[in-house]
Amino acid sequence: MPDLFFPASNLLRIDLTARKFQIHAIPENILTTYLGGRGLGAYLLYQHTAAGMDPLSPDNPLIFTTGISQGLPTPFSPKVVLTTKSPLTNLYLYSVSSGKLGHSIRKAGFMAIIIKGQSEDPVYLNIVDDQVEFKSATHLWGEKTLASQNIMLAETGTRTAGTAAIGPGGEKLIKYASIMNDGKTYRAFGRGGAGCVMGAKKLKGIVISGSRKIQPIDPEKFKVVQQNIRKGLDDNREWAQRRHTFGTGEDMPWMNRHGMLPTRNWQSGSFEEKKLAGIAPTLNKDKWPRKNIACGPFCPNPCSHFIRITDGPYKGAHADGPEYETMYAFGSNCGIDKFDAIVAAGQICDEYGIDTISAGLTISFLMECFEKGLINTSHTDGISLNFGDDAAAIQSLEKIVMRDGAGYLWGEGTRRLAEQISGSGSFAMHCKGLEMGGYESRGFYGQALEFALNPKGGDHHAFGLPARTEAAAGTHKNITGKGEEIKKAAIDRIIGDSLVLCSFPRNFTVPLYPDLVNALSGITVDTEEISRIGWRILTLERLFNTRDGLSRKDNTLPARLLQDPLPEGPNKGSTVPLEKLKDDAYTALEWDLETGIPQQNLLKKLKMVL
Secondary structure, three states, X not given: OHHHOOOOOEEEEEEXXXXXXXXXXXXXXXXXXXXXXXXXXXXXXXXXXXXXXXXXXXXOOEEEEOOOOOOOOOOOOOEEEEEEEOOOOOOEEEEEEEOOHHHHHHHOOEEEEEEEOOOOOOEEEEEEOOEEEEEEOHHHOOOOHHHHHHHHHHHHOOOOOEEEEOOHHHHOOOOOEOEEEOHHHOEEEOOOOHHHHHHHOOEEEEEEEOOOOOOOOOHHHHHHHHHHHHHHHHHOHHHHHHXXXXXXXXXXXXXXXXXXXXXXXXXXXXXXXXXXXXXXOOOOOOOOOOEEEOOXXXXXXXXXXXXXXXXXXXXXXXXXXXXXXXXXXXXXXXXOOOHHHHHHHHHHHHHHOEOHHHHHHHHHHHHHHHHOOOOOOOOOOOOOOOOOOHHHHHHHHHHHHHOOOOHHHHOOOHHHHHHHOOOOHHHOOEEOOXXXXXXXXXXXHHHHHHHHHOOOOOOOOOOOOHHHHHHHHOOOOOOOOHHHHHHHHHHHHHHHHHHOOOOOOHHHHHHHHHHHHHHHOOOOOOHHHHHHHHHHHHHHHHHHHHHOOOOHHHOOOOHHHHHOXXXXXXXXXXOOOHHHHHHHHHHHHOEOOOOOOEOHHHHHHOOOOO
């Protein structure tokens, strides 16, 4: 039985239309081939969707997957993966979130939950071990994300359960709606519109708890892995302390010096020093102190934060973090230098349940359109959208979350917006429909490949975030060999997402991945085999998209990055030589050079299970 090799590895299938559920064992060969988390989610999505399927169809599954790390005191393991087809990009989507949800799923006995169908009326799920209760959520429809989770917990009497819920953003089918979880810590499945899928299913939320006691296959090996992770943390104490104190934005000044911080809708990679001081946590720590919190259980170096604004025009605003990506999206990229305004924007996104990156970049795109004269106040419901105007940004965001007036179209994302605004396509900063994470790529060729190739689109996470590594190594403008760099970074990230572990301490956790697999499962892997598994998952994600018609021509970047030289900074004058980079990457990944499609010889080499 698979349970002997991967404890608590059942699959829970839920049909919202029929209000029924079934429990199955996940075959052993699937777990040994794809591990769990991101890999298992990719496999299940491939199996449970058909080519060309509408992401808002009842048949599009929401798939929650854990890894072998969950349900145990594994350091850096408060993680869970959600996989679906994105309504924003019409492509593969996976999203990683923190919190206790993943541990709750595993303790209920599951490594995967597949939710299909569409409820006639709003519903939420109460899952306790091997039982599923379908509870009316009509009274919750319209509630914000935190209130919804608190009410569900009160009604089910399970105060310590894992929770997830959509807000009005998902109910109103905003294409970049998120799913929020873990209540007041505001953890998010943020990117690509999973909350929109959940809203289309009339699924308001999930409450899950379990009593399963999970033991490592080899307790002594597990103890050694735990000790080695803690040693790695001790050996990297300076980094750990900075991340603990300032969070994910701790190196914004370093990024700005390297010309890596997108500014004013990616017109530049550098924000003026005086303005940067208004938003960078290390530069405003005295004015805007933040409270450190853990994003979930078993994190030995909490780096999340909570802040409440106590004075000024945004008095009372509060938010998780804000994390770097939120500070970039609503800060430098909108030309805004007010930290309290970013907190206010983050609160709106969290409570209504939408992605901060897509929302911020939609607004920055509109600001550039406005300043270029492509739109005017007749198109913006009277709002003058200029870079640096925080009040206009907040007003626009409020229209988005309510889908009010012009805000209805703004909730469709920048790709669809650009189709409606003549002359704007070259600076709509998305890849394959997903707005880009905050890493300027002109002069950072690995990061450019990350955005162009990864299966989600403009995501900064999926292929390992190479910009920081290549900047430190001085390889940022290399072309030859860049494909191998990206391949390794992608594989390392994919395995981490499949275990499922936090990506931040990767410098000292990646070498321990084989040891963790060997300690927590009944299979034995070495570094070579773990790399092969990662490459296999990468290839499967690619196959999902090529099955829907994606090819080499779709692995592209906004024209701004290909044609407009950086106007300033250390990479002044740079553009991205994308086609040469793609040739190098396709060769390393063994994809067909003309089409970008993995061929049969690669599938045989990797022993794909489809």
